[in-house]
Amino acid sequence: MLRAQNLHIQRGRKTVLADIDLLLNPGEVLGVLGPNGAGKSTLLAGLCGELRPAQGRVWLDDRPLAQWHGAERARRLAVLPQSSTLDFAFRVEEVVGMGRLPHQSGRLRDEQIVAEALQAADAAHLHGRSYLALSGGERQRVHLARVLTQLWPGEAGQTLLLDEPTSMLDPLHQHTILQAVREFASRGAAVLVILHDLNLAARYCDRLLLLASGRPVALDTPRHVLRPEPLKAVFGLDVLVQDHPERGHPLIIAR
Amino acid sequence: MTSLVKPRTLFIGLSLLCLLATWLSLALGPVSLPLLDTLRAAARLLGLPVAADGLEQAELILGQIRLPRTLLGLAVGGVLALSGVAMQGLFRNPLADPGLVGVSSGAALGAAFAIVGGSALGGLPEAFGPYVLSLCAFLGGLGVTALVYRLGRRNGQTHVATMLLAGIALTALSGSAVGLFTYLADDATLRTLTFWNLGSLNGASYARLWPLLLVSFGVALWLPRRARALNALLLGESEAAHLGVDVEGLKRELVFCTAMGVGAAVAAAGMIGFVGLVVPHLVRLVAGPDHRVLLPASVLAGASLLLFADLVARLALAPAELPIGIVTAFIGAPFFLYLLVRGRA
Numbered sequence: 001m002l003r004a005q006n007l008h009i010q011r012g013r014k015t016v017l018a019d020i021d022l023l024l025n026p027g028e029v030l031g032v033l034g035p036n037g038a039g040k041s042t043l044l045a046g047l048c049g050e051l052r053p054a055q056g057r058v059w060l061d062d063r064p065l066a067q068w069h070g071a072e073r074a075r076r077l078a079v080l081p082q083s084s085t086l087d088f089a090f091r092v093e094e095v096v097g098m099g100r101l102p103h104q105s106g107r108l109r110d111e112q113i114v115a116e117a118l119q120a121a122d123a124a125h126l127h128g129r130s131y132l133a134l135s136g137g138e139r140q141r142v143h144l145a146r147v148l149t150q151l152w153p154g155e156a157g158q159t160l161l162l163d164e165p166t167s168m169l170d171p172l173h174q175h176t177i178l179q180a181v182r183e184f185a186s187r188g189a190a191v192l193v194i195l196h197d198l199n200l201a202a203r204y205c206d207r208l209l210l211l212a213s214g215r216p217v218a219l220d221t222p223r224h225v226l227r228p229e230p231l232k233a234v235f236g237l238d239v240l241v242q243d244h245p246e247r248g249h250p251l252i253i254a255r
Numbered sequence: 256m257t258s259l260v261k262p263r264t265l266f267i268g269l270s271l272l273c274l275l276a277t278w279l280s281l282a283l284g285p286v287s288l289p290l291l292d293t294l295r296a297a298a299r300l301l302g303l304p305v306a307a308d309g310l311e312q313a314e315l316i317l318g319q320i321r322l323p324r325t326l327l328g329l330a331v332g333g334v335l336a337l338s339g340v341a342m343q344g345l346f347r348n349p350l351a352d353p354g355l356v357g358v359s360s361g362a363a364l365g366a367a368f369a370i371v372g373g374s375a376l377g378g379l380p381e382a383f384g385p386y387v388l389s390l391c392a393f394l395g396g397l398g399v400t401a402l403v404y405r406l407g408r409r410n411g412q413t414h415v416a417t418m419l420l421a422g423i424a425l426t427a428l429s430g431s432a433v434g435l436f437t438y439l440a441d442d443a444t445l446r447t448l449t450f451w452n453l454g455s456l457n458g459a460s461y462a463r464l465w466p467l468l469l470v471s472f473g474v475a476l477w478l479p480r481r482a483r484a485l486n487a488l489l490l491g492e493s494e495a496a497h498l499g500v501d502v503e504g505l506k507r508e509l510v511f512c513t514a515m516g517v518g519a520a521v522a523a524a525g526m527i528g529f530v531g532l533v534v535p536h537l538v539r540l541v542a543g544p545d546h547r548v549l550l551p552a553s554v555l556a557g558a559s560l561l562l563f564a565d566l567v568a569r570l571a572l573a574p575a576e577l578p579i580g581i582v583t584a585f586i587g588a589p590f591f592l593y594l595l596v597r598g599r600a
Contacts, residue, residue, distance in 0.1 A: 070499040074498050
């Protein structure tokens with residue numbers, strides 16, 4: 001279980017993230033929203049130990065994050081960055097298979113897991129293709145399959161951090177991918193996902209963290225966070241909020 | 256561009272190629288031996304019970320000249336190719352070359368220092384002159400690489416982009432120092448220096464072979480253990496770290512193996528370019544980029560390629576001999592251009 005306590009992060013002298021108190025619960029999908037430069041990716045970098053906190057601490061289970069090592073940590077915490085720069089012609093299943101690096105589960109089991117994760121990311125048909133020949137959205141799904149593979153099948157105690165996993169996806173895949181993430185979380189892992197689409201956040205997240213200028217503005221259920229006032233304050237956007245006619249979750253419409 | 260050849264087929268093919276190259280390298284030269292006699296003499300050298308009739312000359316040539324030369328070629332080719340893989344992995348760029356971290360230019364500086372300095376002292380004694388040269392080249396390569404690595408460190412992290420630029424700067428600096436030594440050298444020394452810079456497997460002896468063989472075996476046994484971590488490194492340094500790879504340790508190992516390997520190869524055979532760049536590329540074209548295949552396959556391919564290049568060097572102008580660096584550059588540079596022009600799709 002990942003927990004941030006009074007987390008502050010500085011870049012140079014400037015504090016870019018402050019006052020973050022966050023607990024990622026097992027089985028929960030927590031969405032992070034905020035305008036460009038609000039500190040969303042910084043938060044993710046702080047939560048996975050890439051940036052060292054200037055103040056406060058991040059805990060993974062009973063130990064501070066920095067005290068976890070290599071493979072042991074990688075079996076509990078997986079991170080999907082916004083974009084990757086792989087410039088070598090690996091086949092799709094080889095890229096996804098890299099997710100098994102921290103495990104010693106054997107080739108057969110690994111292959112099976114790779115196939116299941118590819119299926120979950122709706123990328124099974126890419127099996128055998130060269131990574132370099134894929135489109136941006138296909139590459140994004142392959143990398144999602146890779147981080148799912150790293151934690152597969154997913155259980156309580158594991159954490160998955162996703163930085164805009166839908167940024168390059170077509171509308172259908174935005175939904176299938178977040179649905180897959182939900183299913184993954186339903187097996188017990190905690191998921192934190194940075195999103196830009198308010199309606200996707202409303203539909204697929206259990207709780208939302210709204211960030212503005214590196215500070216938390218709200219941390220609550222979508223219904224409480226996605227109201228016209230905070231959205232106007234944070235994004236400067238005038239919105240109407242209605243109920244989804246079939247599903248009941250909030251539906252955000254720009255005025 | 257995906258894997259075209261199954262790893263098993265590739266390894267069988269490359270092993271056969273390597274055996275063929277070894278066989279030809281043992282047989283051909285200014286005095287060419289019949290292929291069968293070469294096999295029989297080689298068997299006798301290995302201690303197999305083969306009749307000695309009429310093999311005395313073949314055995315002498317093999318034992319004294321061709322075998323050390325062939326072993327030198329195998330080791331130099333293999334370790335240069337491995338270092339190429341290591342550097343292309345470290346810089347996450349398929350066009351990286353072992354020379355990038357300054358090891359070749361450092362070795363050239365060490366060698367120039369030994370050659371010109373030795374001649375200024377009135378000539379090094381015949382008996383250990385070559386060892387001093389090798390040692391200086393090895394230490395020069397190691398020293399400059401250590402400096403490049405040091406310059407790339409900041410806040411406990413190694414920045415490969417900074418290392419790349421530091422490597423370019425120190426290569427230029429070493430070049431100017433070599434230029435100074437060249438300027439100071441007399442005609443005979445100049446000739447030695449020039450030939451050393453062009454590389455050659457000529458004059459191989461067992462005594463100079465052992466250190467290189469040891470280093471090569473060390474590198475060839477060590478790097479494949481890091482194959483999966485190297486694969487992950489190609490995703491990016493932070494991605495590799497998230498997969499549990501000790502990225503700083505891996506980078507240190509890659510630089511160290513390259514410095515040791517290329518340093519020892521250059522110390523034993525002079526400057527031989529393009530093997531480290533071209534061989535991993537060729538192997539990737541047929542087998543894909545997975546380091547679990549790429550590393551061992553590159554050893555076999557590099558060793559074979561260098562022996563064939565040496566055969567060209569030996570036979571093209573026989574009985575005179577071309578420096579092998581000319582041959583590898585003559586093949587390697589156009590191939591490099593071809594790769595650049597073709598694009599990296």
